[in-house]
Amino acid sequence: LCCVPAGRPGGGMEAVLEFRELEPAAQKIVHHAVSSVLQGEVYDAGRVAAWVDDINRICIEELRKVSGNFKYAVSCMVVQKKGAGIHSSARAFWDASTDGVVNLTWEDNRTMLCLVTLFISAI
């Protein structure tokens, strides 16, 4: 998976210092992590723990390779589609010029829904 932020020849960990530069790469990583784990699967209560762990692990590992200038917190939620309503919200006390959040709602699957929230905080 090539996640070099656009506009930076050669990439490199020291190149990215602010969230808005990291954001497009982060979105791609999160989307790729979810679709690679959940594509074509049916909701199975026994396996969902492993799926969620895999999604989180892939996100963090790929993000580390993109930039080491940030602290990451990724939270993943897999819900079985049974007609129930769900809400999620987040509040943060941080430096809005360098920190940010990436949200992904993945609904491509017939039996389940995946919500990933990724908080990125600059060091």
Add this chain to the structure above:
Amino acid sequence: MIQSEDGGPKPGQQVIDVVLPTYIMKPEETEIFYPSQVKAIASEVLESELAGKEYDEDVSKEQIVAICDKIKARVKGECNIPRYKIIVQVTLGQMKDQGVRVASRCLWDTGTDNYASVKYQNQHLWSCAMIFGLYTE
């Protein structure tokens, strides 16, 4: 501090505080993010806001934002953690025999950063609050 000639900011004038770096690498003993303390605050807020409530789509939207705000304000006010960035995430769902799994993973400094997570449920709804505390040097 931008001062006017007579030695004080005029009313309505913007005052810019320049804060110099402190070069402190670790938080003080008394200023650490204690998960147990934050957990207690979060469960109190969830209990008081959601006890006996039913899931209603429109009300839940505002409810959840209010819960987030309350938790954040209380953690900022009551826990002595001035150099920490705080992130609060709250999820609220309807009870309908569905399966749900919520998990998180973080890449941070394990010596200074921590998180607290609280669950609440009643017969109509379930809720999960996660509070992350990140130290800023």
